[in-house]
Amino acid sequence: MISQLDEFLTSQSPKVMLRKRSCLKFLHLAYAKGSVGMMVKPTSDLLAHDGGFSFNIGCPDPELRRIASWMLTNCKNRRKLAKIIPALWKRHGYEDLKMVGILISNLSSEDLGEEPWMAFIHLLQKQESLDIILDISEEIMRGGHPVPEDSWILEMAKQSKLWHQTAVIFCSLSKRNIANCKEMIELAPAGGELFERIRSRTLSEQN
Secondary structure: OOOHHHHHHHOOOHHHHOOHHHHHHHHHHHHHHHOOOHHHHHHHHHHHHHHOOOOOOOOOHHHHHHHHHHHHHHOOOHHHHHHHHHHHHHHOOHHHHHHHHHHHHHOOHHHHOOOHHHHHHOOOOOOOOHHHHHHHHHHHHHOOOOOOOHHHHHHHHOOOHHHHHHHHHHHHHHOOOOHHHHHHHHOOOOOOHHHHHHHHHHHHOOO
16 A cells, blocks of 8 residues: 555655755655654644754654655755755754754765765754754764764864764764763763763763
């Protein structure tokens, strides 16, 4: 049985990706087609509010990946997809941010105009959900992009409070000895429950 999402994607022209506005509209409609239905709306509205997202339609990961796969397959100019990433981040829907992670992990440095990790941190604003930062970081790693070297992470941590906390998340994913970054991790600004769990686990794994 063909899903509503598959039917929707089959009916679309790749030309929707040529203009930023049309691509943003296409993605919002695709998220809705991929969602499990209106029964999740109260929960999605709550998650959107709590996470600081402009919306959370409730489109699951497998459907988001199918949407991304359709885009990556049908867009002949990958630079066009790279250029939509800042607009997705600015719109800041939950699905938009997840889509950013999938796109960054599947686009080359040439497509993005810089290394994937650099492209990611340049999107971060003054305040972001650390949950989504962790989620996207894991997605980029799954795309075959190793966590940057310690020297890169240490320089990044000096730039802002959020980048410092993000640097701790990167270290927690690197799976290498964090001796060079231990002090940076210990001195990172306090965060919420998730962040403090990550900090404690990362330090304890090296003891």
